[in-house]
Amino acid sequence: MKQDKRPAGAAVKKRRFFNRISRKLMLFVVLMSMVLLALVWLLSVKLLEPMYNRRVLADLNHAADVYSAIIEKYGKFESFDKSGGVHIPSDMMEEIMDNRGLLAGKCFEVAGTDCKVLLHLHQLQSDQCLLHPNPLSQLMEYSEPQWNSTAAVNLRATTFVLGDLNFTLPDSRILPGLESTSGTRQMVVCRNINNQYSLILSTDLERVGQAADVISAQMPIIAAVLLIVSIAGAYVFSRWFTKPISAISRAAREMARGNYKVRVTPQADDELGALAGDFNTMAREVGRTSELQRDLIANVSHDLRTPLTLIKGYAETVRDLTGDNKEKRDEQLSVIVDETDRLSGLVNSVMELSKYSSGTEKLNPVQFDLAQLCDEVAYRYQNICEQSGYTLTVDAAGPCTVTADPDMMSRVVHNLLANAIHHIGPDGCVALRVKSQPDAAVRVEIEDHGAGIAREDLPYIFDKYYRSRADAGKVGTGLGLSITKAILINHGFPFGVDSEPGKGSIFWFVAH
Template sequence: MKHSIRKTVTRNFVALILLTVSLLDLALIFGFREYTYGGVKFYLNQQLDSAVYTYDRYFKSRSIDELLDGDYDMIFNQFGGQVQMIDKDAQLVYDSIGAINEPVKDYPDVIQALKGKADFRIGPVPYSDTKVLSVSRPLYSNDNRVIGALRYSSSLAPAIRSVWTLSRYLLLLTALVMAIAVVVSRMLAKSITRPIEEIQSTAIQLADGQYKKHIVMKRDDELGQLAQSINTLAAEIVRKEQVKNDFISSISHELRTPLTSIKGWAAVLKDTDPTETEVMNEGFEIIENETDRLSKMVEELLDFSRYISGRITLKKDRFDITSTCEDVWKQMKPRASKENIHLVNEINEEVVLLTADEDRLRQVLINLIDNAIKFTDPGGWVLFEARKNFPNYEMIISDNGVGMDENELALAKEKFYKGKHSNSHSGLGLSIADEIVKLHNGAIQIVSEKSVGTTIRIIIPLGSEADA
């Protein structure tokens, strides 16, 4: 792989170490050079201070020429380096090594000394291949006039050799550090990329449909969390796949049942004498009921398809939600009576105007009340409550039916989930109802207990325009 993470981590780590070590090397080299040059400068200044002190104490009354004629220049040659004397016209009149032709008048330290200021210079000279360090001081007469300058110089060759020696050692040390850095960075990169490669391998297997594959990784960092998330995703895919398969099996059976019943009674009616009114009516009634049942299942599937594809839109209008609830109660009362279920009306009569899709909310209420009746034994009750609880409108459907345990309750709104009760069907009704309520920015809350009953609370925001 041309641009692998392992190579990138190794390259970046080595580059960082190289940059750090190089900067440290440069700092050490320049620091050491300044230290050695400073040592030479300090020594020259000490020697020059001593010479200038001797001159000021004993020979200040003499001119430059008198000093040279009287061999007093020997006083200034005590430190053993190069000694130069420059007159007030910047002419080199004495040089202890005989470099009379040196252009001292162009040197900044000499220029400053003739102006009465001590100074120094580091640079090349005509008589040497190595730089020298020079310090210059002014010489004063008795009337405090500058009559010339005294200049001490020393070769920087030993200091330069010391700097180069240190540089070579640092270069060798840098090479060793970089070799170690390469090894360490490869180990570090491997420790990072190994779990990534494992995650990648598992992801490829998951993409290939091997959903039971899991990543075994005992880490508490981000990679560990990623592995755990992928494992959770795989487990959820397996669960969803199982739910989908159960749904397909269930819906196939449920579609087949009414079709079989319709086909069977169609064959019976075909061979039945039209005068047998009772048989004919019974057959037609069963065919009608099974057709309604089949139509409802197909409609649920179509509704669900619209919701998951995002093609459903609400047709909102201003209407009295209380009146809608009353209509639904009246519509469902015969259905409850037929199953010997007492459908209780606890709808507050207060007029409440709501901007929403009335047909869709009616669909939600019918679906949930129908479910409550379906899962309540004969002789039981279903309670339908509705009231304004600003800023929301609440519709509550309660029953004393079979109820749900915690596991069923957690999955009740899941798409394709089919309950354990024999009356459970496609598992889309509650899921569709939940989607409709969410489109109205509302929520469905479910409380249930096994063998005690279920309470479903539908909450729809009234909005700023809601009126009583």
């Protein structure tokens, strides 16, 4: 049983070790360093020589192409004078010399069908050429290379038989028996020019393999140093990177304990800084929501307590005292009915807000004249305004066609008009305006000349159960503007309020 438990415990410890972002970052940086080191080793050791050889071969092929084109251009290469020497036409020679820069560091020859050299140029960086050996070069004395050596003649014959070739000397498959006593290696390119001439270009191959061996021997030291540096750098980087995250985590735990005043100082103007800013915004909103919840409990408790107390008191009075007095009984029962209606209105408002906010009430958008709808809703308030001595001015010249749910928009206009009348100013004037916008939208404004809204209350005026200081103690559920907000958000319509204390408020929304 003990042997079964130990691996499980080790696995748990391993998982716990990697439960921190800092350790994951360290592991990631170390692994990336190892991958980069492997890539450097692959490119510097394993691929260095092949890539170098390909580059040398491309250079030789380019030079061979240029000189083959020159020889093909002039057709006949050599003409013999009376002494038996080779005479090269001046135009051909001039063009060959113009491209002499291509032969730097190379050995160049052209031979005829008899495999005898016609034109040659030796510019190898080393004195020794495997194809054209210089037997006295070891004595530090110069002598002409053997241009018609056995190896060179055999290679020319092979070129006439096999065609174009490229290989690296010494190569026993191409030239059997050819060896290099000095360790020199040469890249060779052969061209068969119309079965009339053979062109052979060669160049020394630097000892890239030895350089690769040196680099390979240094790799363990480089790997150890890089691993130490990467671990140290990863540790410092992970601590620096996770510091803001740890601060946000601590602040989140503080907020979970009920401290909604906790804030995080952004460390930089990046994603983590933005996260810290978003956390602070969330903390403010959660704190405000908590405060609104307390206000909700206080407001609902107050709104429910008053009608319930009245209902209970009058019901007991009817039962104990005025049950036989019809006039007083009817009067008290009327109070009970009114308070019951008030309770029903509060419950209905809460349910209506929940319905609109949760999205359970589906929109039924149709095209209709919003100006006509506003005029119809305003007509319902005309009698109330006349009885109270108020003036309701309507400026709704249609048609103002929009696409929306007419029942919900009627509820919005009704709530805003009721709110304006509830906060009507000393002049007793309320205005409803419907204006067509240039972008085919329709702007609706409801204006009152009441006490206005303080600047600090404006951002929260549409929140549920929120009441500004000016509304403290007034009768009402505080849900009308919240229902309006939920409906307009569901429609995607902009809305807001412009207000100045002492000059009234303008509530508006834009439909389209």
